Amino acid sequence: MSNELHGRVALITGASRGLGRDIAKRLADAGAAVALLDRKAHWSAELAEEIAQAGGRALPLGCDVSDRAALHAAFAEAAEAFGGLDVVVNNAMWTRYAPIPEIDQETVDRMLGVGIAAIVWGTQAAVAAMRPRGGGAIVNIASVSAKLGLPNAMVYCGVKAAVEGMTRSSAIELAPFNIRVNAVAPSTVATEGVRAMLDDATFEARVASTPLGRLGETADIAEAVLFLADPKRSGFVTGQSLLVDGGISIALR
Template identity: 80%
Template sequence: MANELDGRIALVTGASRGLGRDIAARLAAAGAAVALVDRKARWSEDFAQEIESAGGRAIALGCDVSDREALHAAFDAAVEALGGLDVVVNNAMWTRYAPVEQIEKESLDRMLGVGIAGIVWGTQAAARYMRPRGGGAIVNIASVSARMGLPNAMVYCGIKAAVEGMTRSAAIELAPAGIRVNAVAPSTIATEGVRAMLDEAAFAARVASTPLGRLGETTDIAEAVLFFADSARSGFVTGQSLLVDGGISIALR
């Protein structure tokens, strides 16, 4: 398999498990050195060692992405350790679902902090390091929920719609610096967390509502992220949100 990202340096937030972990693994497999940013470094330290043992380069960094100073410091540490920055994947998200009348201030503040402020601070820090290098790629993780209403998910749907809006705005602003900003918008992905959350009937219903007849896998999303990260594939693409949803967003079922 070609090493599309040989010599590139990537940073992935929320990288210790689930979707973020598989995105980081795919970028590492493509040849990138990877900074694994998660709320507690110990969550991603073993993963960094796995990447190193396989012949790659990785560093684990603990950081709450909603904290601007902490996230900027993590970027500083990544650049110092790995030598630069070419790709940033703003993946981290903290989610609590609740009916409209039961949304709590603490949950709202936390979701907004991670899901919106985290992307603002991550994009800000990425631009600071990518400008001197003549460009780079920022990939935000959005969701099909940005375009579809879901019950008990008012805040989540709103945040993911905001992610798409922020992606378009940042793409226009950063384009003169050669920085491309795009988003990947998954539908329900068959992670361990989703499987634990959905009972057998609910899981089957999600599958039945998807035209391609299955839920997405984390590898499906990781490949889409790699597309945007690789300038040879997507060097003339910016400000886009790619739906990776098995057709659910265009189906009437």
Template identity: 45%
Template sequence: MPPISTEAPAAKVAIVTGAGRGIGRAIAERLARDGYRVVAVDLLASNLDETVAAIAADAGSVEALALDVTDRAAVHAAFEQISARLERIDVVVNNAMWIRYQPLVDVEEATIDAMVAVGLKAVIWTMQAAYPTMIAQGGGVIVNVSSPAAVRGVAGSAIYSAVKGAVSSLTWQASNEFGRQGIRVNAVVPGAVPTEGARALVDDEGYELRARLTPLGRLGTPEDIANAVAFLVSDQASYINGHLLAVEGGLLAS
């Protein structure tokens, strides 16, 4: 009799950056429930302890990967190792972001460099790194994370808005280049989601205002965003490419 495996089978592999908490963690957990073997990525392995524990407790398939997504060589090497070991990369979700809100006149070079490195360069590095494996296997799906701030003026968020605007533009461009190779590239556009990280930047009064400005009258949850990502990577979205899926309660229409 063969040994009994305690690891849930997962035919497909999904890499999720910034998976240690908040939206990234919710996405990792949802994709694991959908049967993916999830590679949960964060800067420090210790940041992923709760994510890994939650997925494992739900009999999901997961592994933690400590990775500096701003390091192009490290990203390419990590993806090559994942491809060699797990034999495929089906989904990449670019969720990692570093944020500092400052008035435009006070923004320092270090702030710009850090936000661009995590929020934009890293998206490019992961797409580059996943491309050869996705081509070899006949396709794949990439989901980036943009923001309503890309098209709305928000006090103190000039650099964040610029980075997310670049992510939106990059998504459209990549969908054209990669779509011809069978790789779909889309993005989600989350509204106000009071995660642990976001609450360090926005207080209760700020979130009350955001809820009032949202036509549905409530804030979003990490699960709202995870559900949208799960749809975009599914076969139900097989003809969706180059789309920015707004998950923001109607804020952009208000």
């Protein structure tokens, strides 16, 4: 374990699978006590046990992040258990791709609920927990898709563009309280979920279009989150969206 976040407390939404899981493990490895929030508490409990076995401190939590009352209650539980919050990573997302004529009400409601409303509720709850401690860091997970058009991803691209806008606005509003707000914007990350969604041809096309010749790994994104969470390394950084995309956003291929 390292000590970049020793004595600090982090809460990660969507923590038990994929990208959120590795973010949580990396912050715990950096010395933070971590609250692990997922829609299924037993998933969070499994990860909490793994972190504890590695010498870390973890609290499993379960709720629907789009439910304002439930999310605020989970944040309050974490703050009470650990004495406050210093870092919040708004990572949870529910995604379905579809051609525009096939987008249905459930898809829009769930993607906006988890991808947009939950960041509003999470930011509110973070502020309540961070102000008594003199500040903190909020890291929202955006996407390179906020800047690039993708077919069959109208709602997803719109949600992630909204995340970047909310990041900038909240960074200005919360700066007087020493709460920094930034985003990490990955390109396609080679998680199990992504691999299951993409057929072989699409997967290989994503690799071929990335100048660095590979897709991102969860560890790449976790390191970027750690950078933005650590006040010693990014204490003068706020309102930014850090692209971690292997160069795909600047490539013409």
